[in-house]
Amino acid sequence: MLEVTGLTIRAGGTALVEDLSLDLATERLTCLIGPSGCGKSSVIKWLSGVLALELQAQGDARLDETTLSLPHPAIAYQPQQDTLxxxxxxxxxAALGLEIRGAPRNVARDxxxxxxxxxxxQGHEDSFPDQLSGGMRQRAAFLRTMVQDARVLLLDEPFxxxxxxxxxxxxxxxxARLADDPRAVLLVTHDLFEATQIADRILVMGRNPGRIVADIPVTTPRIDRTEASLADTRSMLKSLLLEDTE
Ligand SMILES: Nc1ncnc2c1ncn2[C@@H]1O[C@H](COP(=O)(O)OP(=O)(O)OP(=O)(O)O)[C@@H](O)[C@H]1O
Known part of the structure:
Protein backbone atom coordinates (compact mmCIF):
# COMPACT_ATOMS: atom_id res chain seq x y z
CA MET A 1 0.00 0.00 0.00
CA LEU A 2 1.16 3.55 -0.82
CA GLU A 3 0.47 6.13 1.87
CA VAL A 4 0.87 9.88 1.69
CA THR A 5 0.66 11.81 4.93
CA GLY A 6 0.79 15.48 5.82
CA LEU A 7 1.38 16.76 2.29
CA THR A 8 1.46 20.55 2.11
CA ILE A 9 2.40 22.33 -1.13
CA ARG A 10 2.99 26.08 -1.11
CA ALA A 11 3.62 28.74 -3.71
CA GLY A 12 5.45 31.35 -1.65
CA GLY A 13 3.15 32.17 1.27
CA THR A 14 0.04 30.51 -0.24
CA ALA A 15 -0.88 26.89 0.57
CA LEU A 16 -2.12 25.22 -2.63
CA VAL A 17 -2.54 21.87 -0.84
CA GLU A 18 -2.64 21.58 2.95
CA ASP A 19 -2.05 18.60 5.21
CA LEU A 20 -3.38 16.12 2.67
CA SER A 21 -3.27 12.40 3.40
CA LEU A 22 -4.32 9.53 1.17
CA ASP A 23 -3.60 5.87 0.69
CA LEU A 24 -3.69 3.70 -2.41
CA ALA A 25 -4.40 0.02 -2.06
CA THR A 26 -2.63 -2.47 -4.30
CA GLU A 27 -4.86 -3.74 -7.13
CA ARG A 28 -7.35 -0.89 -6.73
CA LEU A 29 -8.21 1.91 -9.12
CA THR A 30 -8.73 5.10 -7.14
CA CYS A 31 -10.05 8.20 -8.92
CA LEU A 32 -9.13 11.65 -7.66
CA ILE A 33 -11.77 14.17 -8.60
CA GLY A 34 -12.17 17.83 -7.72
CA PRO A 35 -12.74 21.30 -9.14
CA SER A 36 -10.22 22.89 -11.44
CA GLY A 37 -7.25 24.32 -9.56
CA CYS A 38 -7.78 22.33 -6.33
CA GLY A 39 -4.35 20.75 -6.64
CA LYS A 40 -4.97 17.30 -8.16
CA SER A 41 -2.07 17.53 -10.61
CA SER A 42 0.20 19.06 -7.99
CA VAL A 43 -0.36 16.07 -5.69
CA ILE A 44 0.54 13.53 -8.34
CA LYS A 45 3.43 15.60 -9.66
CA TRP A 46 4.84 15.69 -6.12
CA LEU A 47 4.44 11.89 -5.84
CA SER A 48 6.20 11.53 -9.20
CA GLY A 49 9.03 13.85 -8.22
CA VAL A 50 8.27 16.37 -10.97
CA LEU A 51 6.67 19.22 -8.99
CA ALA A 52 7.72 22.65 -10.30
CA LEU A 53 10.86 23.87 -8.56
CA GLU A 54 9.22 27.14 -7.53
CA LEU A 55 6.70 25.25 -5.35
CA GLN A 56 7.65 24.12 -1.85
CA ALA A 57 6.37 20.76 -0.61
CA GLN A 58 6.59 18.79 2.59
CA GLY A 59 5.04 15.46 3.37
CA ASP A 60 5.78 11.76 3.60
CA ALA A 61 5.25 8.98 1.08
CA ARG A 62 5.54 5.38 2.26
CA LEU A 63 5.27 2.17 0.31
CA ASP A 64 4.51 -0.83 2.52
CA GLU A 65 5.67 1.27 5.46
CA THR A 66 9.03 2.14 3.94
CA THR A 67 9.59 5.85 3.45
CA LEU A 68 10.23 6.72 -0.20
CA SER A 69 12.57 9.27 -1.60
CA LEU A 70 10.85 10.78 -4.66
CA PRO A 71 11.00 10.16 -7.58
CA HIS A 72 10.93 6.41 -6.95
CA PRO A 73 11.01 3.57 -9.52
CA ALA A 74 7.95 1.95 -7.89
CA ILE A 75 5.88 4.92 -9.08
CA ALA A 76 5.18 5.66 -12.76
CA TYR A 77 3.54 8.87 -13.92
CA GLN A 78 1.59 9.61 -17.07
CA PRO A 79 1.06 13.34 -17.62
CA GLN A 80 -2.11 14.92 -19.04
CA GLN A 81 -1.06 14.91 -22.68
CA ASP A 82 0.10 11.65 -24.24
CA THR A 83 3.58 13.25 -24.54
CA LEU A 84 4.76 10.93 -27.29
CA ALA A 94 6.87 2.91 -25.97
CA ALA A 95 10.35 1.68 -24.99
CA LEU A 96 11.52 5.09 -23.81
CA GLY A 97 10.29 4.75 -20.21
CA LEU A 98 12.37 1.58 -19.78
CA GLU A 99 15.40 3.22 -21.40
CA ILE A 100 15.14 6.19 -19.05
CA ARG A 101 15.12 3.71 -16.17
CA GLY A 102 18.40 2.30 -17.45
CA ALA A 103 17.45 -0.62 -19.73
CA PRO A 104 19.69 -0.97 -22.80
CA ARG A 105 17.84 0.15 -25.96
CA ASN A 106 17.56 -3.31 -27.57
CA VAL A 107 16.41 -4.91 -24.29
CA ALA A 108 13.76 -2.19 -23.83
CA ARG A 109 12.45 -2.58 -27.39
CA ASP A 110 12.44 -6.39 -27.16
CA GLN A 122 -0.04 -4.38 -33.69
CA GLY A 123 1.36 -3.33 -37.06
CA HIS A 124 2.09 0.21 -35.82
CA GLU A 125 5.55 -0.39 -34.39
CA ASP A 126 7.14 1.79 -37.09
CA SER A 127 4.36 4.39 -37.32
CA PHE A 128 4.85 7.90 -35.98
CA PRO A 129 2.45 9.40 -33.42
CA ASP A 130 0.73 11.71 -35.95
CA GLN A 131 -0.23 8.64 -38.02
CA LEU A 132 -2.31 7.20 -35.14
CA SER A 133 -5.77 8.04 -33.76
CA GLY A 134 -6.07 9.73 -30.35
CA GLY A 135 -7.10 6.45 -28.73
CA MET A 136 -4.12 4.61 -30.20
CA ARG A 137 -1.71 7.32 -29.05
CA GLN A 138 -3.19 7.06 -25.57
CA ARG A 139 -2.73 3.26 -25.63
CA ALA A 140 0.90 3.76 -26.69
CA ALA A 141 1.39 6.11 -23.74
CA PHE A 142 -0.21 3.49 -21.44
CA LEU A 143 2.10 0.85 -22.86
CA ARG A 144 5.11 3.06 -22.14
CA THR A 145 3.84 3.57 -18.57
CA MET A 146 2.73 0.01 -17.77
CA VAL A 147 5.79 -1.75 -19.17
CA GLN A 148 7.92 -0.03 -16.54
CA ASP A 149 6.54 -2.56 -14.01
CA ALA A 150 5.96 0.15 -11.44
CA ARG A 151 3.62 -0.98 -8.66
CA VAL A 152 1.90 2.40 -8.55
CA LEU A 153 0.54 4.22 -11.63
CA LEU A 154 -0.36 7.90 -11.47
CA LEU A 155 -2.49 8.88 -14.47
CA ASP A 156 -3.37 12.55 -14.93
CA GLU A 157 -6.62 12.86 -16.90
CA PRO A 158 -5.61 10.17 -19.38
CA PHE A 159 -8.86 10.36 -21.38
CA ALA A 176 -9.51 -4.88 -18.56
CA ARG A 177 -5.71 -4.32 -18.72
CA LEU A 178 -5.62 -3.68 -14.98
CA ALA A 179 -7.66 -6.82 -14.31
CA ASP A 180 -4.93 -8.78 -16.20
CA ASP A 181 -2.07 -6.87 -14.65
CA PRO A 182 -3.19 -5.27 -11.36
CA ARG A 183 -1.46 -2.18 -9.95
CA ALA A 184 -2.31 0.52 -7.45
CA VAL A 185 -3.69 3.27 -9.68
CA LEU A 186 -4.51 6.89 -8.93
CA LEU A 187 -6.37 8.39 -11.88
CA VAL A 188 -7.15 12.10 -11.92
CA THR A 189 -10.36 13.08 -13.66
CA HIS A 190 -12.82 15.97 -13.86
CA ASP A 191 -15.57 13.66 -14.97
CA LEU A 192 -17.84 12.19 -12.32
CA PHE A 193 -19.35 9.75 -14.87
CA GLU A 194 -15.89 8.45 -15.66
CA ALA A 195 -15.02 8.17 -11.97
CA THR A 196 -18.12 6.19 -11.07
CA GLN A 197 -17.74 3.94 -14.11
CA ILE A 198 -14.16 2.84 -13.54
CA ALA A 199 -13.15 3.46 -9.91
CA ASP A 200 -13.06 1.10 -6.96
CA ARG A 201 -12.92 4.20 -4.82
CA ILE A 202 -13.28 7.94 -5.38
CA LEU A 203 -11.38 10.59 -3.44
CA VAL A 204 -12.90 14.05 -3.73
CA MET A 205 -10.69 17.10 -3.31
CA GLY A 206 -11.85 20.52 -2.20
CA ARG A 207 -9.90 23.69 -2.85
CA ASN A 208 -8.38 26.74 -1.18
CA PRO A 209 -6.42 24.95 0.06
CA GLY A 210 -6.54 21.56 -1.64
CA ARG A 211 -7.53 18.73 0.68
CA ILE A 212 -9.51 15.47 0.61
CA VAL A 213 -13.15 16.18 1.48
CA ALA A 214 -14.72 12.77 0.81
CA ASP A 215 -13.67 9.16 0.37
CA ILE A 216 -16.33 7.17 -1.47
CA PRO A 217 -16.06 3.43 -2.18
CA VAL A 218 -17.73 2.17 -5.36
CA THR A 219 -18.63 -1.38 -4.50
CA THR A 220 -20.93 -2.33 -7.39
CA PRO A 221 -19.02 -4.75 -9.68
CA ARG A 222 -18.09 -2.91 -12.92
CA ILE A 223 -20.17 -5.26 -15.01
CA ASP A 224 -23.30 -4.30 -13.02
CA ARG A 225 -22.73 -0.55 -13.12
CA THR A 226 -25.76 1.04 -14.70
CA GLU A 227 -27.18 4.57 -14.60
CA ALA A 228 -29.63 3.39 -11.93
CA SER A 229 -27.08 1.62 -9.72
CA LEU A 230 -24.72 4.61 -9.82
CA ALA A 231 -27.33 7.33 -9.45
CA ASP A 232 -26.89 7.84 -5.69
CA THR A 233 -23.09 7.98 -5.88
CA ARG A 234 -23.24 10.42 -8.81
CA SER A 235 -25.70 12.65 -7.05
CA MET A 236 -23.51 12.70 -3.90
CA LEU A 237 -20.44 13.56 -6.01
CA LYS A 238 -22.33 16.26 -7.87
CA SER A 239 -23.38 17.92 -4.60
CA LEU A 240 -19.81 17.79 -3.26
CA LEU A 241 -18.37 19.26 -6.46
CA LEU A 242 -21.02 21.98 -6.79
CA GLU A 243 -20.67 22.90 -3.11
CA ASP A 244 -17.03 23.66 -3.68
CA THR A 245 -17.55 25.89 -6.71
CA GLU A 246 -20.14 28.19 -5.13
N1 LIG B 1 4.24 26.48 -10.70
C1 LIG B 1 3.23 27.06 -10.05
N2 LIG B 1 3.37 28.24 -9.42
C2 LIG B 1 2.35 28.81 -8.74
N3 LIG B 1 1.13 28.27 -8.65
C3 LIG B 1 0.93 27.10 -9.26
C4 LIG B 1 1.94 26.42 -10.00
N4 LIG B 1 1.45 25.28 -10.50
C5 LIG B 1 0.16 25.22 -10.10
N5 LIG B 1 -0.14 26.33 -9.38
C6 LIG B 1 -1.44 26.62 -8.78
O1 LIG B 1 -1.75 25.57 -7.92
C7 LIG B 1 -3.16 25.33 -7.91
C8 LIG B 1 -3.40 23.88 -8.18
O2 LIG B 1 -3.00 23.57 -9.53
P1 LIG B 1 -3.17 22.11 -10.12
O3 LIG B 1 -2.77 22.15 -11.55
O4 LIG B 1 -2.48 21.16 -9.22
O5 LIG B 1 -4.74 21.93 -9.98
P2 LIG B 1 -5.68 20.84 -10.65
O6 LIG B 1 -6.71 20.49 -9.63
O7 LIG B 1 -4.89 19.74 -11.22
O8 LIG B 1 -6.33 21.72 -11.81
P3 LIG B 1 -6.95 21.23 -13.22
O9 LIG B 1 -8.07 20.32 -12.86
O10 LIG B 1 -7.42 22.51 -13.84
O11 LIG B 1 -5.85 20.56 -14.00
C9 LIG B 1 -3.77 26.26 -8.97
O12 LIG B 1 -4.29 27.38 -8.28
C10 LIG B 1 -2.58 26.64 -9.80
O13 LIG B 1 -2.74 27.95 -10.33
Whole structure:
Protein backbone atom coordinates (compact mmCIF):
# COMPACT_ATOMS: atom_id res chain seq x y z
CA MET A 1 0.00 0.00 0.00
CA LEU A 2 1.16 3.55 -0.82
CA GLU A 3 0.47 6.13 1.87
CA VAL A 4 0.87 9.88 1.69
CA THR A 5 0.66 11.81 4.93
CA GLY A 6 0.79 15.48 5.82
CA LEU A 7 1.38 16.76 2.29
CA THR A 8 1.46 20.55 2.11
CA ILE A 9 2.40 22.33 -1.13
CA ARG A 10 2.99 26.08 -1.11
CA ALA A 11 3.62 28.74 -3.71
CA GLY A 12 5.45 31.35 -1.65
CA GLY A 13 3.15 32.17 1.27
CA THR A 14 0.04 30.51 -0.24
CA ALA A 15 -0.88 26.89 0.57
CA LEU A 16 -2.12 25.22 -2.63
CA VAL A 17 -2.54 21.87 -0.84
CA GLU A 18 -2.64 21.58 2.95
CA ASP A 19 -2.05 18.60 5.21
CA LEU A 20 -3.38 16.12 2.67
CA SER A 21 -3.27 12.40 3.40
CA LEU A 22 -4.32 9.53 1.17
CA ASP A 23 -3.60 5.87 0.69
CA LEU A 24 -3.69 3.70 -2.41
CA ALA A 25 -4.40 0.02 -2.06
CA THR A 26 -2.63 -2.47 -4.30
CA GLU A 27 -4.86 -3.74 -7.13
CA ARG A 28 -7.35 -0.89 -6.73
CA LEU A 29 -8.21 1.91 -9.12
CA THR A 30 -8.73 5.10 -7.14
CA CYS A 31 -10.05 8.20 -8.92
CA LEU A 32 -9.13 11.65 -7.66
CA ILE A 33 -11.77 14.17 -8.60
CA GLY A 34 -12.17 17.83 -7.72
CA PRO A 35 -12.74 21.30 -9.14
CA SER A 36 -10.22 22.89 -11.44
CA GLY A 37 -7.25 24.32 -9.56
CA CYS A 38 -7.78 22.33 -6.33
CA GLY A 39 -4.35 20.75 -6.64
CA LYS A 40 -4.97 17.30 -8.16
CA SER A 41 -2.07 17.53 -10.61
CA SER A 42 0.20 19.06 -7.99
CA VAL A 43 -0.36 16.07 -5.69
CA ILE A 44 0.54 13.53 -8.34
CA LYS A 45 3.43 15.60 -9.66
CA TRP A 46 4.84 15.69 -6.12
CA LEU A 47 4.44 11.89 -5.84
CA SER A 48 6.20 11.53 -9.20
CA GLY A 49 9.03 13.85 -8.22
CA VAL A 50 8.27 16.37 -10.97
CA LEU A 51 6.67 19.22 -8.99
CA ALA A 52 7.72 22.65 -10.30
CA LEU A 53 10.86 23.87 -8.56
CA GLU A 54 9.22 27.14 -7.53
CA LEU A 55 6.70 25.25 -5.35
CA GLN A 56 7.65 24.12 -1.85
CA ALA A 57 6.37 20.76 -0.61
CA GLN A 58 6.59 18.79 2.59
CA GLY A 59 5.04 15.46 3.37
CA ASP A 60 5.78 11.76 3.60
CA ALA A 61 5.25 8.98 1.08
CA ARG A 62 5.54 5.38 2.26
CA LEU A 63 5.27 2.17 0.31
CA ASP A 64 4.51 -0.83 2.52
CA GLU A 65 5.67 1.27 5.46
CA THR A 66 9.03 2.14 3.94
CA THR A 67 9.59 5.85 3.45
CA LEU A 68 10.23 6.72 -0.20
CA SER A 69 12.57 9.27 -1.60
CA LEU A 70 10.85 10.78 -4.66
CA PRO A 71 11.00 10.16 -7.58
CA HIS A 72 10.93 6.41 -6.95
CA PRO A 73 11.01 3.57 -9.52
CA ALA A 74 7.95 1.95 -7.89
CA ILE A 75 5.88 4.92 -9.08
CA ALA A 76 5.18 5.66 -12.76
CA TYR A 77 3.54 8.87 -13.92
CA GLN A 78 1.59 9.61 -17.07
CA PRO A 79 1.06 13.34 -17.62
CA GLN A 80 -2.11 14.92 -19.04
CA GLN A 81 -1.06 14.91 -22.68
CA ASP A 82 0.10 11.65 -24.24
CA THR A 83 3.58 13.25 -24.54
CA LEU A 84 4.76 10.93 -27.29
CA UNK A 85 7.75 12.37 -29.10
CA UNK A 86 6.64 13.07 -32.70
CA UNK A 87 10.05 12.23 -34.17
CA UNK A 88 10.17 8.75 -32.60
CA UNK A 89 8.24 5.71 -33.83
CA UNK A 90 5.60 4.16 -31.59
CA UNK A 91 8.02 1.34 -30.72
CA UNK A 92 10.74 3.84 -29.82
CA UNK A 93 8.30 5.92 -27.79
CA ALA A 94 6.87 2.91 -25.97
CA ALA A 95 10.35 1.68 -24.99
CA LEU A 96 11.52 5.09 -23.81
CA GLY A 97 10.29 4.75 -20.21
CA LEU A 98 12.37 1.58 -19.78
CA GLU A 99 15.40 3.22 -21.40
CA ILE A 100 15.14 6.19 -19.05
CA ARG A 101 15.12 3.71 -16.17
CA GLY A 102 18.40 2.30 -17.45
CA ALA A 103 17.45 -0.62 -19.73
CA PRO A 104 19.69 -0.97 -22.80
CA ARG A 105 17.84 0.15 -25.96
CA ASN A 106 17.56 -3.31 -27.57
CA VAL A 107 16.41 -4.91 -24.29
CA ALA A 108 13.76 -2.19 -23.83
CA ARG A 109 12.45 -2.58 -27.39
CA ASP A 110 12.44 -6.39 -27.16
CA UNK A 111 10.36 -6.16 -23.97
CA UNK A 112 7.85 -3.74 -25.49
CA UNK A 113 7.41 -5.32 -28.95
CA UNK A 114 5.41 -8.43 -27.87
CA UNK A 115 2.94 -6.22 -26.00
CA UNK A 116 1.81 -4.32 -29.11
CA UNK A 117 -1.07 -6.69 -29.78
CA UNK A 118 -2.32 -6.60 -26.16
CA UNK A 119 -2.37 -2.82 -26.40
CA UNK A 120 -4.18 -2.83 -29.77
CA UNK A 121 -1.15 -1.42 -31.60
CA GLN A 122 -0.04 -4.38 -33.69
CA GLY A 123 1.36 -3.33 -37.06
CA HIS A 124 2.09 0.21 -35.82
CA GLU A 125 5.55 -0.39 -34.39
CA ASP A 126 7.14 1.79 -37.09
CA SER A 127 4.36 4.39 -37.32
CA PHE A 128 4.85 7.90 -35.98
CA PRO A 129 2.45 9.40 -33.42
CA ASP A 130 0.73 11.71 -35.95
CA GLN A 131 -0.23 8.64 -38.02
CA LEU A 132 -2.31 7.20 -35.14
CA SER A 133 -5.77 8.04 -33.76
CA GLY A 134 -6.07 9.73 -30.35
CA GLY A 135 -7.10 6.45 -28.73
CA MET A 136 -4.12 4.61 -30.20
CA ARG A 137 -1.71 7.32 -29.05
CA GLN A 138 -3.19 7.06 -25.57
CA ARG A 139 -2.73 3.26 -25.63
CA ALA A 140 0.90 3.76 -26.69
CA ALA A 141 1.39 6.11 -23.74
CA PHE A 142 -0.21 3.49 -21.44
CA LEU A 143 2.10 0.85 -22.86
CA ARG A 144 5.11 3.06 -22.14
CA THR A 145 3.84 3.57 -18.57
CA MET A 146 2.73 0.01 -17.77
CA VAL A 147 5.79 -1.75 -19.17
CA GLN A 148 7.92 -0.03 -16.54
CA ASP A 149 6.54 -2.56 -14.01
CA ALA A 150 5.96 0.15 -11.44
CA ARG A 151 3.62 -0.98 -8.66
CA VAL A 152 1.90 2.40 -8.55
CA LEU A 153 0.54 4.22 -11.63
CA LEU A 154 -0.36 7.90 -11.47
CA LEU A 155 -2.49 8.88 -14.47
CA ASP A 156 -3.37 12.55 -14.93
CA GLU A 157 -6.62 12.86 -16.90
CA PRO A 158 -5.61 10.17 -19.38
CA PHE A 159 -8.86 10.36 -21.38
CA UNK A 160 -9.58 14.09 -21.37
CA UNK A 161 -8.44 14.72 -24.96
CA UNK A 162 -10.49 11.87 -26.45
CA UNK A 163 -13.90 12.00 -28.10
CA UNK A 164 -16.80 10.49 -26.12
CA UNK A 165 -16.89 7.10 -27.87
CA UNK A 166 -13.12 6.58 -27.80
CA UNK A 167 -13.14 7.62 -24.15
CA UNK A 168 -15.72 4.93 -23.26
CA UNK A 169 -13.74 2.29 -25.17
CA UNK A 170 -10.52 3.33 -23.45
CA UNK A 171 -12.12 3.20 -20.01
CA UNK A 172 -13.20 -0.40 -20.65
CA UNK A 173 -9.83 -1.19 -22.13
CA UNK A 174 -7.92 0.21 -19.15
CA UNK A 175 -9.99 -1.66 -16.56
CA ALA A 176 -9.51 -4.88 -18.56
CA ARG A 177 -5.71 -4.32 -18.72
CA LEU A 178 -5.62 -3.68 -14.98
CA ALA A 179 -7.66 -6.82 -14.31
CA ASP A 180 -4.93 -8.78 -16.20
CA ASP A 181 -2.07 -6.87 -14.65
CA PRO A 182 -3.19 -5.27 -11.36
CA ARG A 183 -1.46 -2.18 -9.95
CA ALA A 184 -2.31 0.52 -7.45
CA VAL A 185 -3.69 3.27 -9.68
CA LEU A 186 -4.51 6.89 -8.93
CA LEU A 187 -6.37 8.39 -11.88
CA VAL A 188 -7.15 12.10 -11.92
CA THR A 189 -10.36 13.08 -13.66
CA HIS A 190 -12.82 15.97 -13.86
CA ASP A 191 -15.57 13.66 -14.97
CA LEU A 192 -17.84 12.19 -12.32
CA PHE A 193 -19.35 9.75 -14.87
CA GLU A 194 -15.89 8.45 -15.66
CA ALA A 195 -15.02 8.17 -11.97
CA THR A 196 -18.12 6.19 -11.07
CA GLN A 197 -17.74 3.94 -14.11
CA ILE A 198 -14.16 2.84 -13.54
CA ALA A 199 -13.15 3.46 -9.91
CA ASP A 200 -13.06 1.10 -6.96
CA ARG A 201 -12.92 4.20 -4.82
CA ILE A 202 -13.28 7.94 -5.38
CA LEU A 203 -11.38 10.59 -3.44
CA VAL A 204 -12.90 14.05 -3.73
CA MET A 205 -10.69 17.10 -3.31
CA GLY A 206 -11.85 20.52 -2.20
CA ARG A 207 -9.90 23.69 -2.85
CA ASN A 208 -8.38 26.74 -1.18
CA PRO A 209 -6.42 24.95 0.06
CA GLY A 210 -6.54 21.56 -1.64
CA ARG A 211 -7.53 18.73 0.68
CA ILE A 212 -9.51 15.47 0.61
CA VAL A 213 -13.15 16.18 1.48
CA ALA A 214 -14.72 12.77 0.81
CA ASP A 215 -13.67 9.16 0.37
CA ILE A 216 -16.33 7.17 -1.47
CA PRO A 217 -16.06 3.43 -2.18
CA VAL A 218 -17.73 2.17 -5.36
CA THR A 219 -18.63 -1.38 -4.50
CA THR A 220 -20.93 -2.33 -7.39
CA PRO A 221 -19.02 -4.75 -9.68
CA ARG A 222 -18.09 -2.91 -12.92
CA ILE A 223 -20.17 -5.26 -15.01
CA ASP A 224 -23.30 -4.30 -13.02
CA ARG A 225 -22.73 -0.55 -13.12
CA THR A 226 -25.76 1.04 -14.70
CA GLU A 227 -27.18 4.57 -14.60
CA ALA A 228 -29.63 3.39 -11.93
CA SER A 229 -27.08 1.62 -9.72
CA LEU A 230 -24.72 4.61 -9.82
CA ALA A 231 -27.33 7.33 -9.45
CA ASP A 232 -26.89 7.84 -5.69
CA THR A 233 -23.09 7.98 -5.88
CA ARG A 234 -23.24 10.42 -8.81
CA SER A 235 -25.70 12.65 -7.05
CA MET A 236 -23.51 12.70 -3.90
CA LEU A 237 -20.44 13.56 -6.01
CA LYS A 238 -22.33 16.26 -7.87
CA SER A 239 -23.38 17.92 -4.60
CA LEU A 240 -19.81 17.79 -3.26
CA LEU A 241 -18.37 19.26 -6.46
CA LEU A 242 -21.02 21.98 -6.79
CA GLU A 243 -20.67 22.90 -3.11
CA ASP A 244 -17.03 23.66 -3.68
CA THR A 245 -17.55 25.89 -6.71
CA GLU A 246 -20.14 28.19 -5.13
N1 LIG B 1 4.24 26.48 -10.70
C1 LIG B 1 3.23 27.06 -10.05
N2 LIG B 1 3.37 28.24 -9.42
C2 LIG B 1 2.35 28.81 -8.74
N3 LIG B 1 1.13 28.27 -8.65
C3 LIG B 1 0.93 27.10 -9.26
C4 LIG B 1 1.94 26.42 -10.00
N4 LIG B 1 1.45 25.28 -10.50
C5 LIG B 1 0.16 25.22 -10.10
N5 LIG B 1 -0.14 26.33 -9.38
C6 LIG B 1 -1.44 26.62 -8.78
O1 LIG B 1 -1.75 25.57 -7.92
C7 LIG B 1 -3.16 25.33 -7.91
C8 LIG B 1 -3.40 23.88 -8.18
O2 LIG B 1 -3.00 23.57 -9.53
P1 LIG B 1 -3.17 22.11 -10.12
O3 LIG B 1 -2.77 22.15 -11.55
O4 LIG B 1 -2.48 21.16 -9.22
O5 LIG B 1 -4.74 21.93 -9.98
P2 LIG B 1 -5.68 20.84 -10.65
O6 LIG B 1 -6.71 20.49 -9.63
O7 LIG B 1 -4.89 19.74 -11.22
O8 LIG B 1 -6.33 21.72 -11.81
P3 LIG B 1 -6.95 21.23 -13.22
O9 LIG B 1 -8.07 20.32 -12.86
O10 LIG B 1 -7.42 22.51 -13.84
O11 LIG B 1 -5.85 20.56 -14.00
C9 LIG B 1 -3.77 26.26 -8.97
O12 LIG B 1 -4.29 27.38 -8.28
C10 LIG B 1 -2.58 26.64 -9.80
O13 LIG B 1 -2.74 27.95 -10.33
Missing amino acids: FPWLTILEN KVRPLFSTFGL SALDAVTRLKMQDWLT
